[in-house]
Amino acid sequence: MNSSKDKATEEYVSREFRKSIWLGICFLFVTLILPVLNHFTGGFMLRSMFGNLSVTYVYSVLFIYIVAWVITVYYVLRTDKEEEAH
Amino acid sequence: MQQPIATALVGVIVAISIIVAFLSRKYTKSTAEFYVAGRGISAIQNALALSGDYMSAASFLGVAGLVWAYGYDGIWYAAGFFGGWLVLLLFLASPIRRFGAYTIADFVAGRFHSRPLRITAMIGTLLVSLFYIVPQMVGAGELLGLLLGWEYVFAVAIAGTLITVYVVLGGMRATTYNQIIQCILLWTAMFVVMTLALGKFNFNYSNLLSTVKEYTVPGRWLDFKNSFALIFGLVLGTAGLPHILIRFYTNPSGRSARWTAVWTLFIIGTFYMMTPVVGLAARSLLGNSPPTTNLVLPMLAQYVGGEWMMGVVIAGAFAAILSTVAGLVIASTGAIAHDLFTMLVPGASDKRQVLVAKLTSIGVGIIAILTGLVFRGYNVAFLVGLAFAIAASTFFPVLMMGVWWKGTTEKGALAGMIVGMVGSAVMIVTSLLKLQSLMNPSIITVPAAFITIWAVSKIDGKTPHDTMEFMHKVHMPEKVHERDNG
Numbered sequence: 001m002n003s004s005k006d007k008a009t010e011e012y013v014s015r016e017f018r019k020s021i022w023l024g025i026c027f028l029f030v031t032l033i034l035p036v037l038n039h040f041t042g043g044f045m046l047r048s049m050f051g052n053l054s055v056t057y058v059y060s061v062l063f064i065y066i067v068a069w070v071i072t073v074y075y076v077l078r079t080d081k082e083e084e085a086h
Numbered sequence: 087m088q089q090p091i092a093t094a095l096v097g098v099i100v101a102i103s104i105i106v107a108f109l110s111r112k113y114t115k116s117t118a119e120f121y122v123a124g125r126g127i128s129a130i131q132n133a134l135a136l137s138g139d140y141m142s143a144a145s146f147l148g149v150a151g152l153v154w155a156y157g158y159d160g161i162w163y164a165a166g167f168f169g170g171w172l173v174l175l176l177f178l179a180s181p182i183r184r185f186g187a188y189t190i191a192d193f194v195a196g197r198f199h200s201r202p203l204r205i206t207a208m209i210g211t212l213l214v215s216l217f218y219i220v221p222q223m224v225g226a227g228e229l230l231g232l233l234l235g236w237e238y239v240f241a242v243a244i245a246g247t248l249i250t251v252y253v254v255l256g257g258m259r260a261t262t263y264n265q266i267i268q269c270i271l272l273w274t275a276m277f278v279v280m281t282l283a284l285g286k287f288n289f290n291y292s293n294l295l296s297t298v299k300e301y302t303v304p305g306r307w308l309d310f311k312n313s314f315a316l317i318f319g320l321v322l323g324t325a326g327l328p329h330i331l332i333r334f335y336t337n338p339s340g341r342s343a344r345w346t347a348v349w350t351l352f353i354i355g356t357f358y359m360m361t362p363v364v365g366l367a368a369r370s371l372l373g374n375s376p377p378t379t380n381l382v383l384p385m386l387a388q389y390v391g392g393e394w395m396m397g398v399v400i401a402g403a404f405a406a407i408l409s410t411v412a413g414l415v416i417a418s419t420g421a422i423a424h425d426l427f428t429m430l431v432p433g434a435s436d437k438r439q440v441l442v443a444k445l446t447s448i449g450v451g452i453i454a455i456l457t458g459l460v461f462r463g464y465n466v467a468f469l470v471g472l473a474f475a476i477a478a479s480t481f482f483p484v485l486m487m488g489v490w491w492k493g494t495t496e497k498g499a500l501a502g503m504i505v506g507m508v509g510s511a512v513m514i515v516t517s518l519l520k521l522q523s524l525m526n527p528s529i530i531t532v533p534a535a536f537i538t539i540w541a542v543s544k545i546d547g548k549t550p551h552d553t554m555e556f557m558h559k560v561h562m563p564e565k566v567h568e569r570d571n572g
Contacts, residue, residue, distance in 0.1 A: 009558045010492075016561060017490050020176040027172050031165065031317060039310040046303065051292030057302050060161050061362050065355045068172045072351050075176060076344050083341065083563035 091397035106263045110256030117439045120257035121188040127336040133349030135262040138269030142410035143225030144470035151379025153365020157301025159308045164358035166317045170324020175347035180340035181489045181560035189420040197488045198496040210480040211328040211421040215414045217473035223458025226407045242458040249411045250451025254444045261412045268405035275402030280360045282390035283367035297370040319528030323474025326481030329417035418450045479506035479531035487539045498543030506535035
C-alpha cells in the first residue's frame with residue numbers, strides 16, 4: 001500500500017477508535033459502577049425512588065438499558081453519517 | 087403424556103423446523119451457503135435470528151429462575167447478557183463482517199497468517215461451544231422430562247437429533263429462518279407470561295415489589311467481588327462468543343452488521359427487562375414450590391394462564407434450546423470441517439468441504455447428546471456464565487487488539503489467547519473444586535490476556551507485512567473499497 005493511503009487509513013482507524021472507546025468506557029462505567037455503588041453507598045441505593053422501586057432496582061432494570069440504547073443510536077447514526085461523508 | 091397441549095405445541099415446532107430445513111436444502115450446495123447463507127441475510131432478519139441464537143435456555147428459563155431464587159442478584163445476569171451487545175457493536179461488528187470469512191479462526195489466521203493461531207482459535211471455539219451446548223442439552227432433558235413426562239435420555243436425544251437434522255439439511259439458511267421463528271415465539275411467550283403475572287398485581291410494578299421486598303436487595307447470593315466479576319465476564323464474553331460472531335458474516339455489508347447489532351439490542355433488551363418481573367412474580371405467587379430454578383417460568387405460566395400458557399412456555403423453552411444449539415453446532419462444525427479440514431486438505435473442492443461439514447454436524451450433534459447425558463443435573467445459567475468467561479478471556483482480547491492495534495504480532499496474539507483460555511479454564515476448575523472463591527474468572531483473565539498480547543507484541547515487534555492492508559479492509563467503509571476497485 002502507498003504511504004498516503006496508509007496514513008488515511010491510520011487516521012480513520014484512530015478516529016473510529018477514539019469514538020468507540022469513549023462510548024465503550026461510558027457504558028462500562030455505568031454498568032460496572034453499580035456493584036461499587038451498592039457496596040459503598042448501600043443506604044442511598046436502597047432508598048425508594050418510585051413507590052417500592054429502589055434506586056438500585058431502577059438502575060439495574062431500566063437505567064442501564066436506556067443508556068445502552070442511547071449510546072447505540074448515537075453511535076450508529078454518527079458512524080453512518082461519517083461513512084457517507086467519507 | 088402429562089401435558090397434551092405442550093406436547094402438541096412442541097410437535098408443531100418440530101414440524102416447522104423440519105419443513106424450513108427441507109425447503110432450505112437447495113441452499114447448502116456451497117460452503118458460502120452452508121456457513122454464512124450466501125451473505126444475503128438482511129439486518130432485521132439477522133437481528134431476529136441472532137436474538138433467537140443468543141436467548142438460550144439460560145436466558146429464557148435460567149434468568150427468571152435465578153431472580154426467583156436470589157432476587158436482585160439474579161438480575162445481574164440479565165444486565166450482563168444484554169450489555170455485551172453494545173461492546174460487540176462498538177468494537178467488532180463492522181470489522182468482522184468486512185473481513186468476510188466463515189469462522190473466528192479464519193479471522194485471526196487472516197490477520198496474522200498463522201497456523202498455530204488458527205489451531206488455538208479452533209480449540210477455543212470448540213471449548214466455548216461445548217461449555218455452551220452442555221447447559222442447553224441439560225435444560226432440554228430436564229424440561230421435557232419433568233413437564234412432558236419424557237425420559238431424560240429420550241428428551242436429550244430428540245432435541246439433539248432434531249437440531250442435527252435441520253443443520254445438516256438446511257445449513258445456515260435453515261438455521262437462520264428457524265431462529266427467527268423461535269425468537270418470535272420465545273419473546274412473545276415471555277411477554278404474555280409477564281403481562282398475565284403483572285395482572286395479578288393490578289399491573290402495578292410497585293405492588294409486585296412490595297410483596298417480595300427482601301428479594302429486591304443485593305447480596306442474597308453474590309458478594310461485591312463476585313457481582314462485579316460476573317457482570318464484567320458477561321459483558322465482555324458476548325463479544326467473544328463464536329456462534330454469535332460468525333452470524334455477522336451473514337450480513338451483506340459492515341453497515342448492515344451495525345444495524346443488526348442495533349435491532350438485536352432492542353429485541354434482547356426488551357426481553358431481559360421482562361425477566362426480573364417474571365422472576366419476582368414467581369417468588370410472590372409460587373413461594374418455594376418450584377423444585378428447581380429451571381422450572382420457575384413454566385410453573386408461573388401454569389399459575390397465571392393455565393395449561394395452554396404452560397404449553398406455550400414449554401414450546402418457547404424448547405425453541406430457545408433448538409435455536410441456540412443449532413448456532414453452536416454450525417460454529418463447532420466450522421471449527422472442525424472448515425478450519426481443520428481445509429488446513430489438512432488445502433485443495434479440497436467446495437463440494438467435498440460441504441460433505442465434510444454435513445458429516446461433522448452429525449458428529450457434533452452426537453457429542454451434544456452425549457454431553458447432555460453426562461452433565462445431567464448441572465445448573466443451566468451458571469454453566470453458560472462459565473462459557474462466557476472462557477469466550478471473554480480467549481477471544482475478546484485477541485479480536486480487540488487484532489482489529490484496533492496495528493502493533494499486535496502473531497506471537498503476542500498467540501500468547502494472549504493461550505493465557506486467556508488456559509487461565510480461565512484453570513480458574514473455573516479451581517472454583518468448582520472450591521480452591522478459590524471467584525466464581526467468574528474474567529476479571530483476572532481478560533486483563534491478563536490483554537497485557538500478555540501487548541507485552542509479547544512489544545518484545546517481538548514483528549508485525550505481519552500486510553497489517554495496514556488488513557486495517558484498510560476491515561475499517562474503511564464499503565464506498566472506499568468500491569472506489570479502490572474502480
